[in-house]
Amino acid sequence: MDYEALRFIWWLLIGVLLIGFVITDGFDMGVAALLKVLGNSNDERRVMINAIAPHWDGNQVWLITAGGALFAAWPTVYAASFSGFYLALMLTLFALFLRPIGFEYRAKIDSETWRSRWDWALTAGSAIPALIFGVAFGNLLQGVPFYFDDILRLHYTGSFWALLNPFALLAGVLSLLMIVNHGATYLQLKTEGELKARSEKLSTIVAWLCALLFVLAGIWLYAGIDGYVVKSVIDTNGANRTTEKLVEVAAGGWFVNYGKLPLLWLVPALGVLGFIGCALASKAKRHISAFVSSSLAMAMVILTAGISMFPFVMPSSSHPAHSLTMWDATASETTLMIMFVVACIFVPLILAYTGWGYYVMRGRLNEQHIRDNSHSLY
Amino acid sequence: MDIVDLSRFQFAFTAMIHFLFVPLTLGMAFILAIMESVYVMTGKTIYRDMTKFWGKLFGINFALGVTTGIAMEFQFGTNWAYYSHYVGDIFGAPLAIEALMAFFLESTLVGLFFFGWDRLSKEKHLAVTWLMALGTNLSALWILIANGWMQHPIGSEFNIDTMRMELASFSEVVFNPVAQVKFVHTVSAGYVTGAIFVLAISSWYLLKGRDLAFARRSFAIASAFGLASALSVIVLGDESGYELGDVQKVKLAAVEAEWQTHPAPAAFTVFGIPNEETQTTDYALKIPAVLGLIATRSLDEQVPGLAELKQKHLERIIRGQEAYVLMQQYRAGDKSPATVNRFNELKEDLGYGMLLTAYTDDVANATPEQIAQAVEDSVPQVWPLFWSFRIMVACGFAMLLLFALAFWHSAKRTVDKPKWLLKFAVFSLPLPWIACEAGWFVAEYGRQPWAIGEILPTHLAVSQLTVTDIWISLISIMVLYTVFVIIEMWLMTKYAKIGPSSLHTGKYDLESPAVAKEA
Numbered sequence: 001m002d003y004e005a006l007r008f009i010w011w012l013l014i015g016v017l018l019i020g021f022v023i024t025d026g027f028d029m030g031v032a033a034l035l036k037v038l039g040n041s042n043d044e045r046r047v048m049i050n051a052i053a054p055h056w057d058g059n060q061v062w063l064i065t066a067g068g069a070l071f072a073a074w075p076t077v078y079a080a081s082f083s084g085f086y087l088a089l090m091l092t093l094f095a096l097f098l099r100p101i102g103f104e105y106r107a108k109i110d111s112e113t114w115r116s117r118w119d120w121a122l123t124a125g126s127a128i129p130a131l132i133f134g135v136a137f138g139n140l141l142q143g144v145p146f147y148f149d150d151i152l153r154l155h156y157t158g159s160f161w162a163l164l165n166p167f168a169l170l171a172g173v174l175s176l177l178m179i180v181n182h183g184a185t186y187l188q189l190k191t192e193g194e195l196k197a198r199s200e201k202l203s204t205i206v207a208w209l210c211a212l213l214f215v216l217a218g219i220w221l222y223a224g225i226d227g228y229v230v231k232s233v234i235d236t237n238g239a240n241r242t243t244e245k246l247v248e249v250a251a252g253g254w255f256v257n258y259g260k261l262p263l264l265w266l267v268p269a270l271g272v273l274g275f276i277g278c279a280l281a282s283k284a285k286r287h288i289s290a291f292v293s294s295s296l297a298m299a300m301v302i303l304t305a306g307i308s309m310f311p312f313v314m315p316s317s318s319h320p321a322h323s324l325t326m327w328d329a330t331a332s333e334t335t336l337m338i339m340f341v342v343a344c345i346f347v348p349l350i351l352a353y354t355g356w357g358y359y360v361m362r363g364r365l366n367e368q369h370i371r372d373n374s375h376s377l378y
Numbered sequence: 379m380d381i382v383d384l385s386r387f388q389f390a391f392t393a394m395i396h397f398l399f400v401p402l403t404l405g406m407a408f409i410l411a412i413m414e415s416v417y418v419m420t421g422k423t424i425y426r427d428m429t430k431f432w433g434k435l436f437g438i439n440f441a442l443g444v445t446t447g448i449a450m451e452f453q454f455g456t457n458w459a460y461y462s463h464y465v466g467d468i469f470g471a472p473l474a475i476e477a478l479m480a481f482f483l484e485s486t487l488v489g490l491f492f493f494g495w496d497r498l499s500k501e502k503h504l505a506v507t508w509l510m511a512l513g514t515n516l517s518a519l520w521i522l523i524a525n526g527w528m529q530h531p532i533g534s535e536f537n538i539d540t541m542r543m544e545l546a547s548f549s550e551v552v553f554n555p556v557a558q559v560k561f562v563h564t565v566s567a568g569y570v571t572g573a574i575f576v577l578a579i580s581s582w583y584l585l586k587g588r589d590l591a592f593a594r595r596s597f598a599i600a601s602a603f604g605l606a607s608a609l610s611v612i613v614l615g616d617e618s619g620y621e622l623g624d625v626q627k628v629k630l631a632a633v634e635a636e637w638q639t640h641p642a643p644a645a646f647t648v649f650g651i652p653n654e655e656t657q658t659t660d661y662a663l664k665i666p667a668v669l670g671l672i673a674t675r676s677l678d679e680q681v682p683g684l685a686e687l688k689q690k691h692l693e694r695i696i697r698g699q700e701a702y703v704l705m706q707q708y709r710a711g712d713k714s715p716a717t718v719n720r721f722n723e724l725k726e727d728l729g730y731g732m733l734l735t736a737y738t739d740d741v742a743n744a745t746p747e748q749i750a751q752a753v754e755d756s757v758p759q760v761w762p763l764f765w766s767f768r769i770m771v772a773c774g775f776a777m778l779l780l781f782a783l784a785f786w787h788s789a790k791r792t793v794d795k796p797k798w799l800l801k802f803a804v805f806s807l808p809l810p811w812i813a814c815e816a817g818w819f820v821a822e823y824g825r826q827p828w829a830i831g832e833i834l835p836t837h838l839a840v841s842q843l844t845v846t847d848i849w850i851s852l853i854s855i856m857v858l859y860t861v862f863v864i865i866e867m868w869l870m871t872k873y874a875k876i877g878p879s880s881l882h883t884g885k886y887d888l889e890s891p892a893v894a895k896e897a
Contacts, residue, residue, distance in 0.1 A: 054493040057444065058486030061477060067451050068474035075466020075542075082455025082462070083841035089456050090851045097445045097858060101865070104441035108869055150709055152541040153460050155842050239539045331467045332537075332544040339471060346478040350486075357486050360497050375882045376430075376495070 004236040004327075006336040010073045011313075011326040013343055015306050017069055019299045021062035022179070024354075026298060027291075028056040030183015032099065032126035033176075035119045038187065038198050042115060043367040046377065049103065049122075050370060051190035053378045054361045056103060058354055060096075072339050076154075076242060076329040077313055084146055084156035085136055088163055092132045098125030107378045127176060134175025137305055138168030141254065142225055143317035148243050157318060167220055174213040178298050181206040185278060185294045188287040192366045203282035203290055207297075211275035214301060218268060221308070227253020228315040228323060240328045247320035254308040264307055271300030384848040385457045385840045388855065390822070392449045394815055395859050399443035401814050404518060404565055405572020405607070406436040407511035410491075411504075412599055418504045427885070428596055429507070430495070431878045432576060435870060437492060442866050444485075446859070457848070461829055461839035467544045468534045468551060469524055469830075476520030484513030518565050526557025529821065530623040531830050536725050538708055543833060556622055559614065560821075566610040567817065570777060571810035573604025574803075577784060579874050581803035584795060588887045592878050597795070601784035608778040624687065625831035628756075629824035631684045632763040634669055635659040639683040643670025649768070652761040657685070659764075684757050691756040695749055697724050698731025703742045729833040730756075736827075736837045758826040766816040766823075773813035780806050 001009075031052050039045035052059075070078040082089055098121040106118035142165070146156040184206065187199035232246035258264050274297025281289035309315070314324040330336060370377060379387070410429050417425035451473065454462050462470075487510040494503055527533075533550030534543045545551070577600040583593035630636070635652040636644065637659070646669040650662035673681045701724035704717055733756060734741045737748040744752075780802055787795050825831060829839035873880055879888035 050493075054489035055486075057489055058482065060444075061482045061485045064448065064451055064481060065474065065477035067455075068470065068477040070470075071454065071462060071466055072470030072474035075470055076463045078455045078466060078470070079459035079462035079841075082452060083457070083459035083843065086456055086841070086843055086847050087850065089452060090854065093449055093452055094854060094858060096448050097862070100441040100444040101862060104437055105865065105869060108438070108873070150706065152463060153838075153842060154463065239537065241539070331470065332540075334548070335467050335471055335545045338545070338548050339474060342475050342478060346482075350478065350482045353483070354486055357490055360490060360494055375880075377493070 001337070001340075002237055003333040003336070006333060006340060007236065007327055007330050009340060010330060010336055011306070011310075013340075014066065014069060014073065015303060016347075017062060017066040018302050021059075021066055022182070022298045022302065023295045024059035025056070025062055026130075026179050026182045027186035028052040028059050028183070029126035029130055030179045030181065031187060032056075032102075032122040032183070033130065033180055034183050034187070034202070035123050038184070038195060038202065039119075040194075041367075042112075043370055044195055045115075045119060046107070046370045047191055047195060047365050047367055048187065049106070049378050051187065051365055053103060055357065056099070058357065060099070069339070069343075073331050073336060074313065074324075074326070074329055075331055076152075076240070077324050080146060080154050080156070080314055080324060080329075081136070081140075083154065084144060084158070085139075085163065086156075087160040088132050088136065092129045095125045095128035095132075098122065103378055126179075130176045130179040131172045134172035135163055135168045137175070138171030139163050139165075140314055141171070141221060141305065141309065142167060143228060143249070143315035143320070143323070145318035146316050147319040147322050152242070167217070167225060170213065170217055170220070174210060174217060174301075177206055177210050177213065178294075178301065181210055181275075181278065182291075182294045182298060185282065185287070185291040188282065188285075189291055190364055192364050196364075200282045200285060200290075203294075204279050207275045207279035207282065207294065210297065211272050211279070214268075214271055214275065218304075221254055222252065225254070226251050227255065227308070228312050228320060229253045229256055230311065230325070234311075234325065234327045236327045240330065242324065242328045243319075243322045245321055245323075245325075245328065247315075247323050249317075249320055257307055257310055267300050267307055268304045271297050271304055274298075274300055379845075381843055381845055381848060382837045382840055384845065384852060385843075386836065388457060388848060388852045389453060391852070391859075392446065392453060392855060393822075394818065395863065396443070396446035396450055397814055397818055398811060398863070399439050399446060400518075401564075401568035401571035401810065402439045402575055403436070403443045404514055404568025405570065406432065406439070406575065407507075407514045407572075408569060409572050409576055409599065409603060410436060411507045411511045412603060413596075414504050414507050416599075418500050424592060424595065427878055427881055427883060428592065428599075430881055431592075432596070433491065434873055434880060435575075435579075438866060438869050438873065440488065442862055445862065449855070456851075457841050457843070458829070458839050459841035461834060464542045464834050464839070465531075465534075465830055467542060468527060468531075471545070471548070472520045472524040472527075472551070476517055476524075480513050480516035480520060482513075484510055484517055487513060515565055518568070519561050522561040522564055523552055523554065523557045525821075526554045526560050527551055528828075528830050529560075529625060529825055530554060530556035531833050536728060536833075538705060538721065538725075541709070543830075556626065562614045563611060563817075566607050566614065567810065567814055569607035570604060570611055571814065573600045573607060573781065574777060574806055574810045576600035577604060577780075577803050578805075578807040581795075581800040582874075583877060585797065585800045585804065589877050589879075592886070597784065598788040601781055601788045604777070605781040605785045608774070608781050612774055612778060623831055624690070625825055625828055627682055628684070628687055628758070629763070629820070630673055631682060631687060632758055632760045632824060633767040633820060634681075635662075635760050635764045636669070636681060636683045637685060637760075639680055639686045642674070642680045643667040643677045644673070644681040645669060646672070650764075652764045654760060684760070688753050688757060691730065692749070692753045694727045694730040695733060695752050695756070698727035698729065699734060699741055699744060699749075700724055700731070701728040702731030702734070706741075729828070729830075729835065732838055733827060733835050736835065755827055758824055763820055763824050766819045770813045770816040770820065773809045773816070777806060777809050777813070 031048050035045050039048050102118045102122040106115055145158045181203055184199040184203040226249045229248045229250055231248045234245055274293045277293035278290050281293055311325040311327050312323055313326055316322045410433055413425055414429040487506050490506045491510050532554055533547040535546045537544045576596050580593040580596040583589050635647055637657045645664040645666045648663045650659040652659050704721040708717055733752045734744045737751055738744050783799055827835050829836045879886040
């Protein structure tokens, strides 16, 4: 396998990790974000929390792994995005802080105030990252201002407030709604009675909204946002020459790849269909279909962003030639190869024991079960 | 404070808080696995209750370990962007492998550990607990491989085209001797922490005369596990790594306040007051030959002192200065063979040249004063290392003594353990944390001025943020962490006080309604 192939594989693998993250951690973030929306009593909220209690921690590792893989496979992208989006990342971090302790401590003290505070903490801890991840993608699609100096030190020249532009906020809202919808489809699978009925109703509405916003974002991207196109030849098998390419900023630039390979239109199309399918399945009480459609739709949304930007991963609006692409911001061939082997061994293992974990904890939860096991559950 | 100081302070703060929770997780995971094994082998439910109760406390601690751990993973990118770019090719790999091999396992199984009791057979649940313990330890292994590489960066090479270090030999990075001794030392310290935790709280129940059967069994397991672990921490201590690399040598010299090189075998300074100005140690109490024996395992090899090491650094800084200038020429377009060849001769010292960037932007024309300053700063301050090392060692030996006594009384099957021993155990509760924090201080402060030993100076490694950015994050983190730690300690104390009665099995002392209400 040559360097070029490894670079392409790692572009796919980062995508796989992000998709793994939204499908797994996405539903527990969605459930937690809905605590105050769908849970009308403490018992109901405990049903919701215990539906994700055995899994949220493992799920969150998809995020940690995506971070680690970014560090290992695309170190410069990791450095540029994490330091460039500094305050946004810090805010995400603070929100994420609240989840492990929220889950673990909420049931430790028998007090209404105590529980209510942790419910808010869990809601914020899950909704804020979902929103910010969307905002980050919205900004990547527009390019962000940064450049490298002579020793390849990164200087980011944008501000936190500039990240909150209309298109990015649209992407943020889409991301939040996607996650919330996904959480609701998981609750359809794991709960009974009224809680289940409310989750079905919520998905029926929110999934349609997601489809709408996704299409809207696509139109906006086509009509109002310039894309980036590489105009020089990148040596895809050579060492990174991150700052030495020629990049043009052009209207419709993000749609060049679809022109080259029209089959790719299937990806966004499946995304829209996935959301619609999820809405219909939720209405028809076909819970597994709803969950699967929602997962498919989110995977396609991420792939759409990746394909539109390909080969870019972090375009620079101020110095387009310094944009980071998946060809010239990667780790060395040796590291990519080693990490590829490691991923080939461990990703299947992870899927196996994670699957087993869900199998062990299968079945629906109800309020009676919570009351009967009050001291051992969250 | 500038961005370098602020970034360092933020990293130190988050890392030290994170490491309040990690060692207890490492140790408790194994103690839980041992307790549950006894349950499965003997079928006595008291051991299941022990696993569940200590598991509750484990959970309270684990949550904050996870919380503060996320910050660690993000911070290299957020605050140490040049570091991430410069060494990500090597350093990123163990972090990613840690997530894939260990953290997934630990985090997935911890859910089944807590919620799988009624859904898994005894044997399967036990397997889950052991695998969770394995996960936590594998996690420590990969993190320490990453950290070991920062102390002694082998298996890698500088690439001038990509302007970063690149992986040359993965096996050298994995089997880095510094990383391996560090791993054993650190996980053993974690086991000691878990053992002290169980021992101290059990002793408190014994002193109170509460839940005696439960407390005695916990005491016995903790003392045996703790004794073995404490021996392992001390015997397999960190010191065997000090022969390797200049950074480790500097650290050893600073820890021992070895200002000058003395004829072999060097004496070991037990106590004294390091005096930075005169470069001597006042009131030193020395044991002849011991340092030479520990550091070189021989009687005839010298242990280099700080003065000698600085002299070496001066030579390397001058070579590094030339390397840095050649690197700049090359990157500006001069790719002539003469430049390349000369650079390749000098590139081992490029990091030393980079030290000069702290004092001047014009490295080529650095003044002799600037070079002298760089040499002076090429070793860390002595007294913080001297003292934190001694604090760590003193705590270590105190705990060893405690475990030895506790184990002896357990093995004798003394029904009523002496009160003084129980009190000794209760008051020893903070010792493992003090030792762990002091130990990490030695490891990390002792590496200064380097982020990556002899390769990347700390001041260059930071992200180009504004001071305001870092103040905002730093103050927020400090406020949040303080709140979290207070809540955690309060819950921990509350549940430790309730004891096994918190399981609501109906078998324990506080469960008579009157007492329970009080708790």
